[in-house]
Amino acid sequence: MEFEYKVEGGDFTNAGSASSSVKKTLKKLNVDPKITRKIVVALYEAEVNIVAHAYRGDILVKISPEQINITLTDEGPGIENIEQAMVEGYSTASAKVREMGFGAGMGLANIKKNTDQMNIQSEVGKGTVLSFTNFLS
Amino acid sequence: MDKPFYHALKIDEELCIGCSHCMNSCPTEAIRVWNGIASIDEDKCIDCGECAKVCPTTAIYVEEDYFDNIFKYRYRVALIPSVFVGQFPENIKASQIYSVLHKLGFTHVYEVERAVEVLREAVWDYQKEYVDEYPIISSFCPAIVRLIQVKFPSLVDQIMKLNTPSDIAATFYRKKLTDQGLRDNEIGIFYITPCAAKIASIISPVGIEESAVSGVINSNSLYNRVYREIKNETGDICAVPEPTVIHDYKLLWSLNRGESRQAHGRTLAIDGIYNAIEFLEMVENEEVTGIDFLECRACSQSCAGGILNAENRFLIIERLKKRIERNNQKTSDYKSSGIREYKDFLASRIKLGDIPSRSMMMLDADMLKAMQKMKNSQKIEKELPSIDCGACGAPSCKALAEDIVKGNATLSHCIFIQNKLIKNNEINLDTALGIIRNIWGNRSVK
Structure with missing residues (x-):
């Protein structure tokens, strides 16, 4: 099964709507609550990343009985140094974003922690493609 | 096997007028109306009492010891x-x-x-x-x-x-x-x-x-x-x-x-x-x-x-x-x-022991079957008017769609669909009234 969502940069009020929707779907599909939790936490972090840093983005969620794969493609500034961005606590978020309680620099590290596979590709000035997979059995 | 869940909230079928207030107030969508009487899904009910609060005839009561x-x-x-x-x-x-x-x-x-x-x-x-x-x-x-x-x-x-x-x-x-x-x-x-x-x-x-x-x-x-x-x-x-x-x-x-x-x-x-x-x-x-x-x-x-x-x-x-x-x-x-x-x-x-989860959201315990049911229910939902009128005896169009794929309801429970079926000569007016009567009881269609 596939689901698509759109994310607008800067729209913090709606950040989390894709993860909430995916969560409802996974509960209906009887996916193990612990795995559901990990996927939802990872997706929420990724969603907020687009809202906080990019202009807009698309989320593609693919669900099969074996695995769940989520790809987030955004148009945005891209990530200069992915290795550095993966470090817990490192953040390029603006003061405004931090004021709203986001931008603690835990995003990518938290996504990695909650997923079985993670892949990130980025082009500075163009955007980022983040893809992650959780196995269901 | 788990012990059955006891619920203190009961429905007095003599007093229930099948008004559906309770159905619309239930936070876990545990209530349906059938035969003009509300019924509570024991697996979904959490005994919060929201239904009893809105019941106009005090048909929903709390069982107590003499x-x-x-x-x-x-x-x-x-x-x-x-x-x-x-x-x-x-x-x-x-x-x-x-x-x-x-x-x-x-x-x-x-x-x-x-x-x-x-x-x-x-x-x-x-x-x-x-x-x-x-x-x-x-x-x-x-x-x-x-x-x-x-x-x-x-x-x-x-x-x-x-x-x-x-x-x-x-x-x-x-x-x-x-x-x-x-x-x-x-x-x-x-x-x-x-x-x-x-x-x-x-x-x-x-x-x-x-x-x-x-x-x-x-x-x-x-x-x-x-x-x-x-x-x-x-x-x-x-x-x-x-x-x-x-x-x-x-x-x-x-x-x-x-x-x-x-x-x-x-x-x-x-x-x-x-x-x-x-x-x-x-x-x-x-x-x-x-x-x-x-x-x-x-x-x-x-x-x-x-x-x-x-x-x-x-x-x-x-x-x-x-x-x-x-x-x-x-x-x-x-x-x-x-x-x-x-x-x-x-x-x-x-100290308490383990508190087990007992998710009641799933469409089927088997994931492949659940996926099929989800696809079907999404297809059905598109045919429904999404006004959540509740005339089908379910709290929302989404709930009806899920009831249908679980085998607990049929598409003809929706009054909008019924009109379409009548127009296409697939059912007659008597059948349609019969469906309404099945859901809302004899009081509803006099």
Whole structure:
């Protein structure tokens, strides 16, 4: 099964709507609550990343009985140094974003922690493609 | 196999007019109307009582023990929560209320909140021990525990595995009486409940094998008995073994912020079932971080808002606070019930066992089948008008679509679809009326 969502940069009020929707779907599909939790936490972090840093983005969620794969493609500034961005606590978020309680620099590290596979590709000035997979059995 | 879940909320089929108010107010979409009568899905019901609140004919009622059941026991303990006393006007002294309880047949009166004396320390110890599962969600409200089991299965590990004041109080008091030489099987402990969820948690407890409470009496029915006696009272007050002068935080434990104010760290208190659902969604997504302790209560204004209280929730709170002020002036009268001396004995009882999740959201236990059902239900949903009129006997178009793929309803239950079917000559008007009659009963189509 596939689901698509759109994310607008800067729209913090709606950040989390894709993860909430995916969560409802996974509960209906009887996916193990612990795995559901990990996927939802990872997706929420990724969603907020687009809202906080990019202009807009698309989320593609693919669900099969074996695995769940989520790809987030955004148009945005891209990530200069992915290795550095993966470090817990490192953040390029603006003061405004931090004021709203986001931008603690835990995003990518938290996504990695909650997923079985993670892949990130980025082009500075163009955007980022983040893809992650959780196995269901 | 799990034991069946007992629910205290029942529907009186004689009184039910199938109006669907309850169906539309149920937070877990557990109610459907069929044959003109509401029915509750036992797997989804969390005993929050929202349905009983909106029922215009009082057809939804809370099952209780017959009052005379107390006389099956030689020693009869009334276990009363502070909100019970809070219902009475201030000029009625607690000692007067307890005196009437004796007159009605109870041999002992014990206040639930006295158990908070040992529970608060257990909460602090628990907070120290479980630093990884944040926020810790209080186990106090049984409707919230059930809500998490059913709707937020990934949060069950975060429920604080500590027992409720009522069960700790009952365990202590039973032990105290047997230590005085009374025989265990001659002691009946009756909890005076402000809500349906408490009854369910006593009959089908979560995290313990069996409740220490022997029976339950509804707050409103006992209030009526007691108030009547007080009104007709001659003024003589009989001896009360344990008079109340609880004058501190303990008395407020069951009200908003009663627990959260006492817990350590950054704490938050949520009341109202829909507020709780909204917040738990966020907790589950880890959208909120840095909260150490979460107090969640299903009723607005917590236990003061329990559906079985006879008095208005805000008056109960005001009166309880005034009682504290009054009791504060005579703190020298405060006599400990001795629960602290039983701390070691109670230690094992205070800890709860595992709280299992029992997700009721799934379309099918088999994922492949669930995926197929989801695809079908999405297709059906597109054909439905999405106005959630409820004329099909389900609370929303989405709920009907899911009922259809689960085999519990058919597309023709939708009145919009029926019109289409009539136009296409697939069914005639009589068939359509028959369907409506099946859902809403004979009253609906005269």
